[in-house]
Amino acid sequence: MLLIHLLARYPWLLLVGLLGMFLGSATLAVYSLGYAGRVEPEEPETIQAEVAQPINTPSQTSNPTPLWMVAAIALSCASGCLIIFRFLNRPTQRQKDQKQNRYEARLARRRHQKLEAHPSENAPVFVPPSPNMSFVPAPSKTKPMVTVLPPEHTIPFDKSQESLADMLDIRKQSSLSAILRK
Numbered sequence: 811m812l813l814i815h816l817l818a819r820y821p822w823l824l825l826v827g828l829l830g831m832f833l834g835s836a837t838l839a840v841y842s843l844g845y846a847g848r849v850e851p852e853e854p855e856t857i858q859a860e861v862a863q864p865i866n867t868p869s870q871t872s873n874p875t876p877l878w879m880v881a882a883i884a885l886s887c888a889s890g891c892l893i894i895f896r897f898l899n900r901p902t903q904r905q906k907d908q909k910q911n912r913y914e915a916r917l918a919r920r921r922h923q924k925l926e927a928h929p930s931e932n933a934p935v936f937v938p939p940s941p942n943m944s945f946v947p948a949p950s951k952t953k954p955m956v957t958v959l960p961p962e963h964t965i966p967f968d969k970s971q972e973s974l975a976d977m978l979d980i981r982k983q984s985s986l987s988a989i990l991r992k
Contacts, residue, residue: 817824
């Protein structure tokens with residue numbers, strides 16, 4: 811109860827406590843890694859060793875790696891690269907499918923809206939009130955206010971350069987017959 815009361819009254823104590831715990835554990839870890847303890851010098855012991863005849867090993871010029879192992883490693887690397895390449899090229903195909911699905915969804919929405927726009931045969935019909943109450947609209951004596959604004963001025967920022975569309979227009983770079991031959 812006391813801890814909750816302190817944290818409610820002084821919320822910064824939580825941050826200070828967490829920071830203190832983090833710094834304390836870091837200090838203890840660094841001290842534990844750096845402290846080797848007391849090392850007492852040991853007296854060197856003499857050990858008697860037997861000398862055996864050297865073991866005959868194959869010459870250093872022979873290749874201990876078989877050729878099939880090198881081929882297996884190369885094949886596995888190539889297949890891994892092929893799998894990654896196909897995986898990276900797959901999203902473009904999905905995007906094309908999604909675009910087609912979006913187009914189909916848009917067509918379905920339009921059809922649905924057309925169906926909603928047509929009144930159904932069973933829709934309720936509005937019946938006007940009886941002619942007993944005649945309503946005569948009052949003629950409006952005020953003219954509607956119309957405000958005409960001047961056209962907005964478009965100011966190009968740099969008149970010396972062509973627009974991006976003009977620069978990329980292939981009709982300026984080659985004739986129509988050359989484009990059609992491609």
